[in-house]
Amino acid sequence: MACSIARTLDVIGEPWSPLILRDVWVGMSRFEQLQADLGISRKVLTERLNHLVEQGVLERHPYDQRPRYEYVLTRKGLELVDLLMVMKGWGDRWLAGEAGPPVLYRHHACGKIADVELRCDHCGEPMRAGDVDLLPGPGVAGSAT
Amino acid sequence: MACSIARTLDVIGEPWSPLILRDVWVGMSRFEQLQADLGISRKVLTERLNHLVEQGVLERHPYDQRPRYEYVLTRKGLELVDLLMVMKGWGDRWLAGEAGPPVLYRHHACGKIADVELRCDHCGEPMRAGDVDLLPGPGVAGSAT
DNA sequence: CTGCTACAGTCTCTTAAAGGAACTCAAGGA
DNA sequence: TCCTTGAGTTCCTTTAAGAGACTGTAGCAG
Secondary structure, X not given: OOOHHHHHHHHHOOOOHHHHHHHHHOOOOEHHHHXXXXXXXXXXXXXXXXXXXXXXXXXXXXXXXXXXXXXXXXXXXXXXHHHHHHHHHHHHHHHOHHHOOOEEEEEOOOOOEEOEEEEEOOOOOXXXXXXXXXXXXXXXXXXXX | OOOHHHHHHHHHOOOOHHHHHHHHHOOOOXXXXXXXXXXXXXXXXXXXXXXXXXXXXXXXXXXXXXXXXXXXXXXXXXXXXXXXXHXXXXXXXXXXXXXXXXXXXXEOOOOOEEOEEEEEOOOOOEOOHHHEEEEEOOOOOOOOO
């Protein structure tokens, strides 16, 4: 499908994949840790890790003479974590309820507890769902060239 | 799970849900349209639409005397589209290839073709996966109160 | 050197979800 | 009166997920 959303979902749209990425991001990088933390079946965890490695989102590094491996985010994978940060923001706003957010971000640049905000990479003003028109781009299905 | 990412995935993490949201966002709001455009089975489309309505992401509005309905985004749903915009950005950057992005955004505020960028809602500086520390928040599992 | 343990997976079997395609139902319209 | 359309249901087949036991490698304790 000529849709960047659908393509992105082909990479991390399967059940568990975003949670695996989150865990790897916060430092849970080994098979046993992931399995124990998520409660995912070992079979599916194997499938997901292989898929994420194939897609260039994770890399598999040995960390011992023995056959022991840990998974680390590539640059491509780290940029996917942006997505998780936006997810966290939405969940905090709409689903956290009375108790408030379970996790907070402290921004290195200003040192404050903060959340992400979407802005235009051209003018810097806020840019959200209601602030844009959609136009066909060069990669649209059926375009010339 | 006391994790806003997991909670958000409970709302739109099922297969097809993000694509349904995208279609509704761009104006494909009726059952038959969605079914034809996505190629999703009617059974699953029914389940997903019901779930999204239950979660307050979509509303079901009659548009005729006959039993005909269209689905529209609530405010909660519109904010979820932010997530889709970030997904599109990642897909454009990492998966679009030679052809380039299939869709472009024109930002109302500046009139330019642009993409979203994540910034700190406190200081306005870029805020991405590598720019934050994680701290336990008030809603963390096992917190006092 | 032998046996024990830990990590990182496979394998197999059962249960749940998705796909496909036909069927239902209400209300206009020819 | 019958036909058509939109919005689902129902039933059956195929695929994916879950649970849990099994394998294999290499260090280490005795």
